[in-house]
Amino acid sequence: MNDPDDAVRRLLAEARHAEPLPDDVAARLDDVLADLRAEGPPPAVVDLAAARRRRTRLRNGLVAAAAVVLVGFGISRVDLSGMSTDSSDAGGSADSAARESAAAPAAPSPLDGDAQAEGQLDGQGLASLGPVVRLRSDRLEQQVQRLVAASAAGSDQGRSADEVDECPAPSGPGRSLAATYDGAPAVLVLRPPAGGVRVADVYLCGESTPVRSVSVPVG
Amino acid sequence: MSERTDRELLAAHVAGDRDAFGVLFTRHRDRMWAVALRTMGNHEDAADGLQDGMIAAYRRASSYRGDAAVTTWLHRVVVNACLDRLRAGKVRRADPLPDDLDERSGRGSLVAADPSGTPDPADVAVRHERRGVVLDALATLPPEQRAALVLVDMEGYPVAEAAVMLDCPVGTVKSRCSRGRARLAELLAPLLDAERDADDVPARNPVPPAPVSPGDPPRGPPVS
Numbered sequence: 001m002n003d004p005d006d007a008v009r010r011l012l013a014e015a016r017h018a019e020p021l022p023d024d025v026a027a028r029l030d031d032v033l034a035d036l037r038a039e040g041p042p043p044a045v046v047d048l049a050a051a052r053r054r055r056t057r058l059r060n061g062l063v064a065a066a067a068v069v070l071v072g073f074g075i076s077r078v079d080l081s082g083m084s085t086d087s088s089d090a091g092g093s094a095d096s097a098a099r100e101s102a103a104a105p106a107a108p109s110p111l112d113g114d115a116q117a118e119g120q121l122d123g124q125g126l127a128s129l130g131p132v133v134r135l136r137s138d139r140l141e142q143q144v145q146r147l148v149a150a151s152a153a154g155s156d157q158g159r160s161a162d163e164v165d166e167c168p169a170p171s172g173p174g175r176s177l178a179a180t181y182d183g184a185p186a187v188l189v190l191r192p193p194a195g196g197v198r199v200a201d202v203y204l205c206g207e208s209t210p211v212r213s214v215s216v217p218v219g
Numbered sequence: 220m221s222e223r224t225d226r227e228l229l230a231a232h233v234a235g236d237r238d239a240f241g242v243l244f245t246r247h248r249d250r251m252w253a254v255a256l257r258t259m260g261n262h263e264d265a266a267d268g269l270q271d272g273m274i275a276a277y278r279r280a281s282s283y284r285g286d287a288a289v290t291t292w293l294h295r296v297v298v299n300a301c302l303d304r305l306r307a308g309k310v311r312r313a314d315p316l317p318d319d320l321d322e323r324s325g326r327g328s329l330v331a332a333d334p335s336g337t338p339d340p341a342d343v344a345v346r347h348e349r350r351g352v353v354l355d356a357l358a359t360l361p362p363e364q365r366a367a368l369v370l371v372d373m374e375g376y377p378v379a380e381a382a383v384m385l386d387c388p389v390g391t392v393k394s395r396c397s398r399g400r401a402r403l404a405e406l407l408a409p410l411l412d413a414e415r416d417a418d419d420v421p422a423r424n425p426v427p428p429a430p431v432s433p434g435d436p437p438r439g440p441p442v443s
Contacts, residue, residue, distance in 0.1 A: 014346070029248070033241050
């Protein structure tokens with residue numbers, strides 16, 4: 001008697017693709033590889049532990065900053081209850097931060113809300129510097145596609161990663177944008193278009209190898 | 220001069236050898252193409268997935284730690300690139316693949332030829348149709364189950380190696396394969412039944428040899 005499992009396995013084995021890479025795909029990959037070669041050697045290995053420590057320090061600093069904001073907010077609440085304190089400055093700072101959050105650029109984005117100002121002090125360390133591209137791993141390709149389309153239409157989005165001291169842009173050609181990737185501080189590098197596609201690399205801050213690369217068609 | 224090993228090529232690439240990665244990728248790209256094609260379900264998406272994987276492998280070469288074979292690592296990068304695309308819904312509608320028999324019948328590695336070198340057209344048609352049915356059913360599985368079946372049942376990788384490629388425990392690969400096969404058994408029930416029926420047909424008795432015609436006239440009773 002036949003075991004259905006074995007029968008399915010046999011059918012799958014028969015349906016295996018045993019042909020070489022089609023010529024058109026091979027030619028396309030060769031083109032992309034030539035572009036990659038032109039970029040130079042791949043990034044070197046980084047000390048991941050050091051990068052992790054760096055991110056931890058950054059995160060700790062932000063937690064401390066958030067705590068200051070919360071304390072200031074708390075003191076100003078005490079103020080409102082009638083107790084006399086000298087908390088007006090602190091309260092003012094908190095209000096100012098809140099205003100900055102509220103006033104953070106909310107212009108229509110080609111990312112439909114995915115790229116927007118990080119004004120919520122959500123621990124990404126980029127809040128005070130302007131808008132960053134907020135990327136999500138499950139939507140990365142659509143997001144990059146829209147960014148590339150916006151870029152082609154002359155509508156630049158995001159802030160250059162050069163402005164983010166704690167997250168320097170990786171080397172190599174292309175436009176670097178300050179970003180978050182699933183909430184983690186990152187840099188998005190849009191490589192120059194080549195062979196009808198544009199490669200986008202996402203680097204987590206402090207790392208020199210991309211955590212994710214996608215290619216999207218241009219034109 | 221002897222060929223450089225995969226590890227040597229990858230190390231050379233990381234060290235700045237501009238041609239090493241191309242040699243390495245070309246060495247394995249046919250098999251990675253097969254995995255990408257069966258995982259993605261169509262030519263265009265497979266090409267996109269393989270390209271994404273190639274770019275990622277090129278850039279992340281320095282992250283290779285050497286605890287698995289280079290080819291396992293390459294497959295892992297490509298499979299992840301394909302799954303990323305599938306999860307992101309960035310795929311075209313999968314059509315039954317006309318990629319094999321029609322497109323490349325001239326190269327002929329899939330079509331079993333008879334000893335005389337001429338495939339039986341009826342056999343070819345049956346195989347083609349059966350393959351289409353199987354691939355259609357495979358396309359309905361969740362991407363993770365599909366990828367596990369492609370690696371284990373189609374490509375024949377050991378479960379442990381597939382687990383490295385899929386970046387999950389061995390038990391997870393086993394359960395994905397098991398669930399996937401069970402689902403396929405349902406979807407392919409008519410095909411499996413037909414095969415079982417064919418197997419159950421009792422073998423015919425061998426054709427008896429033709430009667431030997433006597434060369435001599437029948438002998439009569441002994442003459443007394």
